[in-house]
Amino acid sequence: VEGAMQADAKIRTESATESGPRGPSCSLRHFACEQNLLSRPDGSASFLQGDTSVLAGVYGPAEVKVSKEIFNKATLEVILRPKIGLPGVAEKSRERLIRNTCEAVVLGTLHPRTSITVVLQVVSDAGSLLACCLNAACMALVDAGVPMRALFCGVTCALNADGTLVLDPTAKQEKEARAVLTLALDSVERKLLMSTTKGLYSDAELQQCLAAAQAASQHVFRFYRESLQRRYSKS
Amino acid sequence: MAAGFKTVEPLEYYRRFLKENCRPDGRELGEFRTTTVNIGSISTADGSALVKLGNTTVICGIKAEFAAPPTDAPDKGYVVPNVDLPPLCSSRFRSGPPGEEAQVASQFIADVIENSQIIQKEDLCISPGKLSWVLYCDIICLDYDGNILDACTFALLAALKNVQLPEVTINEETGLAEVNLKKKSYLNIRTHPVATSFAVFDDTLLIVDPTGEEEHLATGTLTVVMDEEGKLCCLHKPGGSGLTGAKLQDCMSRAVTRHKEVKKLMDEVIKSMKPK
Numbered sequence: 361v362e363g364a365m366q367a368d369a370k371i372r373t374e375s376a377t378e379s380g381p382r383g384p385s386c387s388l389r390h391f392a393c394e395q396n397l398l399s400r401p402d403g404s405a406s407f408l409q410g411d412t413s414v415l416a417g418v419y420g421p422a423e424v425k426v427s428k429e430i431f432n433k434a435t436l437e438v439i440l441r442p443k444i445g446l447p448g449v450a451e452k453s454r455e456r457l458i459r460n461t462c463e464a465v466v467l468g469t470l471h472p473r474t475s476i477t478v479v480l481q482v483v484s485d486a487g488s489l490l491a492c493c494l495n496a497a498c499m500a501l502v503d504a505g506v507p508m509r510a511l512f513c514g515v516t517c518a519l520n521a522d523g524t525l526v527l528d529p530t531a532k533q534e535k536e537a538r539a540v541l542t543l544a545l546d547s548v549e550r551k552l553l554m555s556t557t558k559g560l561y562s563d564a565e566l567q568q569c570l571a572a573a574q575a576a577s578q579h580v581f582r583f584y585r586e587s588l589q590r591r592y593s594k595s
Numbered sequence: 596m597a598a599g600f601k602t603v604e605p606l607e608y609y610r611r612f613l614k615e616n617c618r619p620d621g622r623e624l625g626e627f628r629t630t631t632v633n634i635g636s637i638s639t640a641d642g643s644a645l646v647k648l649g650n651t652t653v654i655c656g657i658k659a660e661f662a663a664p665p666t667d668a669p670d671k672g673y674v675v676p677n678v679d680l681p682p683l684c685s686s687r688f689r690s691g692p693p694g695e696e697a698q699v700a701s702q703f704i705a706d707v708i709e710n711s712q713i714i715q716k717e718d719l720c721i722s723p724g725k726l727s728w729v730l731y732c733d734i735i736c737l738d739y740d741g742n743i744l745d746a747c748t749f750a751l752l753a754a755l756k757n758v759q760l761p762e763v764t765i766n767e768e769t770g771l772a773e774v775n776l777k778k779k780s781y782l783n784i785r786t787h788p789v790a791t792s793f794a795v796f797d798d799t800l801l802i803v804d805p806t807g808e809e810e811h812l813a814t815g816t817l818t819v820v821m822d823e824e825g826k827l828c829c830l831h832k833p834g835g836s837g838l839t840g841a842k843l844q845d846c847m848s849r850a851v852t853r854h855k856e857v858k859k860l861m862d863e864v865i866k867s868m869k870p871k
Contacts, residue, residue, distance in 0.1 A: 452695055453702035460834020464815065541830070551837025559710055560826045563847045570840050 388528045388576055389488075393495075393587050395503045401479070403504025407496035409528060411486035414493050416500035420476030428475065433468035435475045440493065443482045454490060458497055461544045461554040467507040476506060487531040488516040490542045490556065495580065502588065511547040513580040514554075515573040516540065519561055525569065527576050541569050545577045547584075606812055613800055620806070625849055627804045630857070632749065632864050634757045642758030646750040649806065650740035652684075655750035657732050657758050661772065664720060664727040672719020672727035676704040678734045678747055685739035685807070696743075703831060704734065704747055707820055711788040711828040713755065718783050721763050726772055728760060741807040744818050744831070748790040753861055758782050786822040789857045790829075791850040793817045798836040803849060819850040823858065 389410030398404035401417035421434055428435050438459040440451045462478060478500065480493050491514030498512050518529035518537035526533055534540050539559030546553050552570065561569075601608045612619050622628070628649030637643035640656040664671055678700035680688050688694060693701070707713075719728040732754065734747045759779040763772050794805035794813035805813060815835020820828040827847075832838070 449698045449702050452698040456695060456699050457833045460815075462834070464834050464836060544834075546837050549837065549839075551839055552832065552843065553837050554834045555830045555832040557710070557827070557830045558706065560712075560822075560828060562826055563844075566827060566830065566843070566847075567840055570843070 388579060391583050393499055395499060403500045405496050405499035405503055407492055407499060409488055409492045411484055412488055412492045413483040414496040415481045415483055416496035417479045418500045418504040421471040421474035424475035429473045432472050434471040436463050437477045440480045457554055457556055458493060461512060464553055465508045465510050465512055467509055470507050487529050487534050491516045494544050511584060512544050512553055513577050514544050515576045516542045517569040517573060519565055525572055527572060543573045547581050550574045609812055624802045632753055634753050634864055642754045644750050644753035644757060646746050648742055648746045650738055651742055651746050652738040653734060653736050653746040653750045655734045655754040657730055657754050659728050659730050659760055661726055662729040669724040670720045671716035673729040674708055676732040677701055678704060680736050684736040700743060700747060703744055707748055707788055707829055711786050711822055713786055714782055722765050741805045741810045742792050745790045745792050752787060755782060756784055787858055788820050788822050788828045789854040790818055790820045791853045793846055795836050819846055821850045821854050825851060
């Protein structure tokens, strides 16, 4: 199909921060992203982080039901489908997190009384699922041409019992960790857009994770830019 | 005239107050509404608590029942929270299956229970592999005026402190459980998680304990759940405007002081209760 440009940008990213007293090992897994792979949605993207893979599709700006319309903004809707089973309360909670993150960056006031729907399908889950969903949603929104004030990315940090920090943990590392923090950062000022955490941790550890996530987000944003450059340079 | 201005331009109306570092109801930016708690009011429940945060009213009732323990953890019991936002509390909720707000709140409470380890699930086991307690925690909102998560967490904590479980022994001959209603004991509450919610205005200003209107006008919300050692059980920030690390630090310090206030209030109420 004409225009179905596929940007397969495989970049191995490694960020080694200087080891403090705890010596964190920071390295993100292998990333890959494909855009415009589905024909019906206005924008689509598939994001791979290691073995975790999420497929996202964006429809919009499109017609909105009168009961849901907002007079001066676009109505954003996020649907998250797990790999197996029916969506439950946990999915609803994640949908709310992703939706509020998208609402903070999407310029909804340019398309009042319309709806923008983001549909996410979990293809495989090997740790850091929510971060992968956020990245896929961002890439799909870019592919659909939805106006945004910034890009956003998701980063997961796992804190082990001895205090070491692991970025982008696998499912096994998440299970063994004392705390798992998923943070969404924006591309302009690296501010914290969304956070959801599991487990117990201290205030200082939170600041440490935030700093590590900000450093890691540099790599993710560079990856976004390079994959888009590669895609548009072919046309 | 002020009422007219408030209807037409609610955000501007609010900004006028925020410029003077206060809010329409007279509170400072870091001040909580009057918190009242009533423990043990529902006699048919094993534990109950009613919490009022200004106008927001939330009641939590806990019932304990028997169940077979999960097969992958035969020495653990269950704690099943459920937050219900009925049409009674606000005109925005309709009757029917739980809406998104209620589901998100239920998931939040489940996460707080799981992360803070408020009770050890092993304490709920009666006989490994055969019988254990399941605590059904029903949290119902009676009046929705913002900051529902703080009120629900406090109500849950107070109700759990009020729960008394009877002693259960397994009769060896019949294999049935025998309940001794005369001998009851309190649950072992290991930590006291307290939630503090903030609303972000215009991407810069942080106010504590938002009312319903303030939540509607805010550009983002943040809830911090802290236990007594200053450890964070949950940092729930569902999107909204970005925050820097320094702003987060301010939120943490406010959460620490709030924890002390809430703990003091709860201890006073429990001490003042007459034993059953």
